[in-house]
Amino acid sequence: MREGSLEPPVRHPLDWNDPDFTNWEKLDAEMRRVFDICHGCRRCFNLCDSFPRLFDLVDASPDEMHGVKSEDFKQVVDACTLCDLCFMTKCPYVPPHEFNLDFPHLMLRYRAAERARGHVEPIRDELGKTDRNGRLGAVASPVMNWAVSEKNGLTRPLMEKVAGVDRHAALPKFHSKTFMLKARQETPEINREAPGFGRKAVLYATCFVNYHNPGIGEAARKVLARNGVETEVLYPACCGMPQLEAGNISKVAEGARKVSEALLPWVEKGYDVIALVPSCALMLKFEWPLILPADAGIKKLSQATFDITEYVVDIAKRNGIAPGLKPLEGGVALHIACHSRAQNMGQKAAEMLRLIPQADLAVIERCSGHGGSWGVMEGNFETALKVGKPVARQAQNAGKAHLASECPLAGAHIVQGMERIADGQAAATQSRHPIELLAQAYGL
Structure with missing residues (x-):
């Protein structure tokens, strides 16, 4: 057996219409196969909270993977944010390796199987209706922005109790003009x-x-x-x-x-x-x-x-960049988002900002910990801050005038992480998308 594949990662189509995809017994067998390989490798121990949870289960078992209860798999699945970093950056056993591991898509399959059995999280589904929520938020943006502010001691505790959204997690604001x-x-x-x-x-x-x-x-x-x-x-x-x-x-x-x-x-x-x-x-x-x-x-x-x-x-x-870019004073701490890395295209945000004269970049290539709707939920938010603490620390220590992330949710999460560790030092108050900084360098 090879200790890892030398070929680039290949992903197989999701056969989600096949009854076997959501067959609980076949899924359980595949979970055990993959988890056993992960337990023997442990290269992903510091990527997210899924792997520490898995390894803790195995370590507490009297018979390694054989002794882990199937019902305990859910806590591993729940911690996966589908960031894809394990597949794209760490795992030596992804296809075309004969072990054929795709951990994120296995977590996705588990969630699909849960849904097929009627196990649905209504709150997550409601949060995921972004178009409906966005239209409502745009119509009543002043009221909605007041209500979702983490500084609102009236609505946010109520939101936490009813919807399970952590009262301290920053939520996106709405604009009346889309x-x-x-x-x-x-x-x-x-x-x-x-x-x-x-x-x-x-x-x-x-x-x-x-x-x-x-x-x-x-x-x-x-x-x-x-x-x-x-x-x-x-x-x-x-x-x-x-x-x-x-x-x-x-x-x-x-x-x-x-x-x-x-x-x-x-x-x-x-x-x-x-x-x-x-x-x-x-x-x-x-x-x-x-x-x-x-x-x-x-x-x-x-x-x-x-x-x-x-x-x-x-x-x-291919063509050359249009002239007119001016230096950005104070430099940029740039976070490369997980889903940018998962596109396997390189650090394009860093390449873009280096087009600016006298570019001063501190590039941070690590998960922010946010994980979309997962990171704002009660019970997850503090874990998300813990996972993202190395990013917040790097951004704080960089001491740059600007903070940027390609992922707006990750950027806001990093700001909250920096506030937690500032210890009296100045912390960033906002994160911007790199394209906004390029526009600023153009004077736009």
Whole structure:
């Protein structure tokens, strides 16, 4: 047997319509097979809380893996945030190795099997309805932002009691003007003298940018316009990452078909597709084709999709970057998001910010610990801060004027982690997306 595969990781399609996928006995056998291999390796011990929980179970068993109760597997599954770092960066036994380990997708399979048996977490499902929640939040943004503020001693304890959302966890704020609305009202002027003139791209707004932080989308449009790129903005629906986390694969497939039907006509017209948040780029590029492998449209869309930082770097390499960038005073502590790393494209955010003259970067390549809807739940939030403490410490010690993360949720979580360890020192009050810093360097 090889001690690890020398080939790049390969992911197999998810056969989620096969009855065996949710068969509890066959799932249990596969869980034991994989967990036994993980227990013998332990290379992922410091990535997240899933692996310490697993290893503690095995260590407490009188007969190693054979003595671990199947009902105890759930605590391991519940701690997985589907960050994909074990698969992409640590595990030596991923396909094409004969052990054929895909730990995150096994956790996903377990959640799908739970759902098939009627075991559903209603609160997580409600939190995952990002479009409904975003529309409601936009209509009543002043009231909603007051209610979700972690400083609100009236609503947040009530939210914790009723919905299980930790009262101390930062939650995204809502905007009355969505990115789609702003895009209809103002189109940046295209720089026809720019090296990248002639490129055309559709910005897939994503639920987060559309409802919670339109500034990321506005910055992206302005940077691209400065570089000669004509853009359109579309937001048919959420990419389905929250539903994926909950094991609701059929719902993800439904959303994938809806979004692809809206974006594909633009691809046919020669437009590239740019996702503004790395989790959404990961879904379009990798997860959707694994969920719907026979769908030619999904495959074509995945091949036309870029992450926003990846796209700007591609312009710089192929065409040259438009002039006008000025140094950012004080430097940047840059967190590389897990779902950027899972795209296997390199540190594109760092490459992009190094286009800025006199770039001063402290790059942090480690999980923030947030994990989407998982990280805000009561019982998880403190664990999420613990997992992300090394990131918060590195960001604090870097002493830079700016903090940035490609993942807006991770960025806010890092800020909270830095506040916990500041010990009287100044801590960052906000995190920004790297594309916002590039726009600032352009004076936009």
